[in-house]
Amino acid sequence: MILTSAYYCSCRLVRLLIFGLGRRSTENMNILRVLLYYTLHNYTYPFELTGCVMAVHGANLIGATESNSFHNWYECQRYLSQNQQLIRGWRPFLRSHVQQIHLPKLKS
Numbered sequence: 001m002i003l004t005s006a007y008y009c010s011c012r013l014v015r016l017l018i019f020g021l022g023r024r025s026t027e028n029m030n031i032l033r034v035l036l037y038y039t040l041h042n043y044t045y046p047f048e049l050t051g052c053v054m055a056v057h058g059a060n061l062i063g064a065t066e067s068n069s070f071h072n073w074y075e076c077q078r079y080l081s082q083n084q085q086l087i088r089g090w091r092p093f094l095r096s097h098v099q100q101i102h103l104p105k106l107k108s
Helices: 002-017 026-054 062-068 073-082
Strands: none
Touching: 002 026, 026 062, 026 073
16 A cells, blocks of 8 residues: 555656646656566665564464564564565566575464
8 A cells, every 4th residue: 555655746846846737748657657667666665574474473373473473563674684585576587485594484
């Protein structure tokens, strides 16, 4: 939701500031929209991933073990960044698999 609203606000600003109110080149607008979306998505994806991981915090699930080992979202984001897992799943193709050694140990 935040990414979508930021994207449309940015597109509107680009349209007004760069192209003005005159004639617009649709080809240039399409290129700028793709670049803007890529830039915004690249910036906001780590926050989306951290939010998804922390969404199951407190759940009694085996899949929630990773998020239950953190006290807050900032600690989770720092851990993912240190283990180079902050952009996992970002690319639609050539995704990397999260190895078991990167995940916190299960507490019995």
